[in-house]
Amino acid sequence: MTTLSTTLAKRLEDPRLFRQYAYVNGKWTHGEGGREEAVYDPATNEAIGHIPLLEAEQITAAVDAAEAAFVHWRALRADERCERLLAWYDLIQANREDLATIMTLEQGKPLPDARGEVEYGASFVRWFAEEGKRTYGETIPSHIP
Incomplete structure (x- = not known):
């Protein structure tokens, strides 16, 4: 169901900036099981997109990846x-x-x-x-x- 609202798509010069994924370990990913939550424009109550709902294991993997990336960053x-x-x-x-x-x-x-x-x-x-x-x-x- 991950779609970009028509309102938002028309207003953005580069619609790719409105990512509806989680960025984990250098990759854009959906939540396990495809669960997601709608993001609403509070002025119109229109759903403008969706965000993935990550499972605990995915969150732990994201934290571990960030910690590993810091080792590389620190070495620069x-x-x-x-x-x-x-x-x-x-x-x-x-x-x-x-x-x-x-x-x-x-x-x-x-x-x-x-x-x-x-x-x-x-x-x-x-x-x-x-x-x-x-x-x-x-x-x-x-x-x-």
Whole structure:
């Protein structure tokens, strides 16, 4: 039943941005058993899409995959991490209008507010990309013994 509403499809320049899958270990996947939940536009109560409902095993696999990916991420040089985050920032900027439209339809917030939120969120990605280039040469101790 995973379909994209006509309303949403007409409003997006790139409808592929509205993914109705879970991203686990580098792959887009449905939930086991095909269970899913509708996503509604709160302004019209129209179902604009669906999200998969993952089983506990799939969630555990997603957490394990993220933990394994962090080992690779940690091994990258600071400039490589910066480049990847800046590439993500560029993708957000290139698709900011569609992202704001999706947020508006999912959350019911005004489009100007959604645009501001996309910009605000993107600013953090850029900040962390730039900050990631700085290798200070010290480790800040954890507050957890």
